[in-house]
Amino acid sequence: MELKQFASDVRKTALKLVFEKKASHIGGAFSMVELLTVLYNKILLVNPSNPCNENRDRFLLSKGHACSSLYATLALRGFFTMEELYTYTENGSYFTSHINHKVPGIELSTGSLGHALPVACGLALAAKKKNQTWQTYVMVSDGELNEGSNWESILFAPQHKLDNLTLIVDYNKIQSMGTVAEVMELHPLADKFRAFRWEVFEINGHNLDEIETAFNAVKLIKDKPSVIIANTIKGKGVDFMEEKLLWHYKSPSKEQLEEALRQVAEEN
Amino acid sequence: MRTAFINQLIVEARQNKDIFLVVGDLGFSVVEPFIDEFPDRFLNAGVAEQNMTGIAAGLAMEGYNVFTYSIGNFPTMRTYEQIRYDVCYHNLSVKIVSVGGGYAYGPLGTSHHATEDFGIMRVLPNMIVSAPSDPHEAKAITTLFCNHQGPGYIRLGKAGEPNLHQQDVSLSLGQALYIKEGQGNLYIGTGSILKDVITHVNANDPSAGIASFPFIKPLDQDFIADAVRKYTNWISIEEHQSNCGFGSAVLESLNDLYNNQTIPNIPKLKRIAIPDKFIGYAGTQEFLRKEAGLIL
Ligand SMILES: [Mg+2]
Numbered sequence: 180m181e182l183k184q185f186a187s188d189v190r191k192t193a194l195k196l197v198f199e200k201k202a203s204h205i206g207g208a209f210s211m212v213e214l215l216t217v218l219y220n221k222i223l224l225v226n227p228s229n230p231c232n233e234n235r236d237r238f239l240l241s242k243g244h245a246c247s248s249l250y251a252t253l254a255l256r257g258f259f260t261m262e263e264l265y266t267y268t269e270n271g272s273y274f275t276s277h278i279n280h281k282v283p284g285i286e287l288s289t290g291s292l293g294h295a296l297p298v299a300c301g302l303a304l305a306a307k308k309k310n311q312t313w314q315t316y317v318m319v320s321d322g323e324l325n326e327g328s329n330w331e332s333i334l335f336a337p338q339h340k341l342d343n344l345t346l347i348v349d350y351n352k353i354q355s356m357g358t359v360a361e362v363m364e365l366h367p368l369a370d371k372f373r374a375f376r377w378e379v380f381e382i383n384g385h386n387l388d389e390i391e392t393a394f395n396a397v398k399l400i401k402d403k404p405s406v407i408i409a410n411t412i413k414g415k416g417v418d419f420m421e422e423k424l425l426w427h428y429k430s431p432s433k434e435q436l437e438e439a440l441r442q443v444a445e446e447n
Numbered sequence: 448m449r450t451a452f453i454n455q456l457i458v459e460a461r462q463n464k465d466i467f468l469v470v471g472d473l474g475f476s477v478v479e480p481f482i483d484e485f486p487d488r489f490l491n492a493g494v495a496e497q498n499m500t501g502i503a504a505g506l507a508m509e510g511y512n513v514f515t516y517s518i519g520n521f522p523t524m525r526t527y528e529q530i531r532y533d534v535c536y537h538n539l540s541v542k543i544v545s546v547g548g549g550y551a552y553g554p555l556g557t558s559h560h561a562t563e564d565f566g567i568m569r570v571l572p573n574m575i576v577s578a579p580s581d582p583h584e585a586k587a588i589t590t591l592f593c594n595h596q597g598p599g600y601i602r603l604g605k606a607g608e609p610n611l612h613q614q615d616v617s618l619s620l621g622q623a624l625y626i627k628e629g630q631g632n633l634y635i636g637t638g639s640i641l642k643d644v645i646t647h648v649n650a651n652d653p654s655a656g657i658a659s660f661p662f663i664k665p666l667d668q669d670f671i672a673d674a675v676r677k678y679t680n681w682i683s684i685e686e687h688q689s690n691c692g693f694g695s696a697v698l699e700s701l702n703d704l705y706n707n708q709t710i711p712n713i714p715k716l717k718r719i720a721i722p723d724k725f726i727g728y729a730g731t732q733e734f735l736r737k738e739a740g741l742i743l
Contacts, residue, residue, distance in 0.1 A: 280537060286508075291532055297498040298533055301505015308487060309509070328529075331498035338493075 187447035192251035206426035207245035210351040210411035227257040242320035243289030246278035258284035293326025303344040322354025337376035351413035384409025451582035459593035471517035500529035507539035519561040548602035549686030550735035566691030576664040580641035581611040621665035629656035633678035694718035
């Protein structure tokens with residue numbers, strides 16, 4: 180399937196899901212859609228019918244609140260059915276609105292921020308110890324880089340030359356209560372990572388070619404971890420959601436859903 | 448006690464290639480023999496306990512049985528949410544080793560008094576909580592933990608605790624055991640303070656029974672139910688806050704056993720524990736125990 184179409188389908192699926200279940204966080208779910216699209220179609224060695232295969236690449240979503248687009252991605256890739264997906268947030272469903280490892284294809288439950296990168300360091304270290312070639316990828320939000328635990332890991336990974344670890348920052352520049360600049364400025368983020376001895380890639384996180392090129396370039400980096408700083412737009416793809424803090428919280432109305440679906444289809 | 452731990456960990460690691468030791472930049476002059484023998488299964492994660500526990504979870508996801516080792520409150524409180532969510536919710540084989548339980552590092556100050564660990568650990572689903580009373584129990588628990596899939600916590604003393612058991616003990620998970628049987632009073636304790644019980648009973652109450660509870664969770668229900676029939680007066684002792692501690696756990700069990708009609712009555716239980724306070728001055732372990740009212 181064409182990647183652009185896949186990304187569009189992810190957005191449509193996630194939109195309907197958060198509308199149907201009156202859920203939040205569509206803004207942060209949309210900023211990472213292209214990143215997920217490239218990862219799950221071009222980069223990650225994963226098998227939907229054998230999600231625990233020992234040699235799979237590991238992808239950890241640290242910004243677990245934004246999981247509607249990841250669940251949608253996995254459903255579209257066949258890890259589970261759309262029917263299962265639509266149990267999202269219902270009584271007894273493992274599809275909690277902060278991501279849950281009881282769902283096929285999900286490596287780690289998150290939702291409390293700053294947890295996945297330390298675990299990813301452990302995974303990458305284990306792969307090194309066992310001479311295994313699979314890769315570990317972890318996606319964090321910009322807001323969660325406020326968490327000290329991340330910076331413990333950012334110190335650790337270069338110390339142990341974890342070149343099998345790739346960090347992706349979904350840099351949409353908005354966090355829970357305001358812009359990143361207002362709350363806890365990260366700029367100059369690339370310089371911070373370079374100072375911590377990481378290889379840094381800065382890309383447009385909505386450009387499918389740029390994303391794929393960056394992930395392929397990462398594979399050539401030896402003896403240090405890589406970070407892809409993906410400049411993104413919160414709520415990308417729907418004009419009234421883009422760069423609006425409100426869509427960290429709000430669930431679309433029926434009219435907003437129709438309009439958003441129309442825009443997503445049109446963009447594609 | 449910590450020597451018994453590390454020696455047994457080395458013995459186990461020789462036959463179990465999944466054993467992995469992670470320290471938080473602590474363990475000088477304790478862990479070196481392990482590093483020398485298993486350099487590939489040792490990591491100093493630096494002074495960064497959240498990352499240390501997350502890494503341990505990651506290693507455990509890939510099949511290692513990981514022991515995180517640090518002093519007092521650092522491997523527990525400092526990284527509590529990683530323990531709850533990364534380790535316990537995912538039910539991973541991470542064993543947390545805290546050295547210097549209770550007031551073992553008394554002169555170092557309140558930062559190093561580990562007196563709330565039972566409470567915060569025993570409330571976590573999937574977590575096994577242990578506090579050996581002597582090097583024999585420390586050795587037995589280390590062996591158990593090396594063969595147990597899932598989370599665990601072990602509170603160690605420091606170095607030089609006397610042996611309370613005459614010889615090696617073999618323990619099953621959650622098992623309590625008599626130091627000596629008797630009648631009338633039953634003294635129950637956990638951790639190295641059990642030594643004070645033995646001293647007291649020998650001098651003042653020679654007919655009493657003494658039981659060691661190396662595990663606060665799971666708590667040995669069969670042992671408790673059986674002891675209810677034999678002893679009418681119970682005295683519990685622990686080097687921990689009285690809230691959410693070992694004595695509280697025993698009371699909860701007694702209540703539940705009575706409520707489900709496993710036992711006919713609830714014995715009188717005098718709890719000796721720290722009365723909801725910090726101690727802000729220096730002192731030896733023995734001195735601070737007295738200051739906290741941990742006196743029989
Ligand atoms: Mg953000």
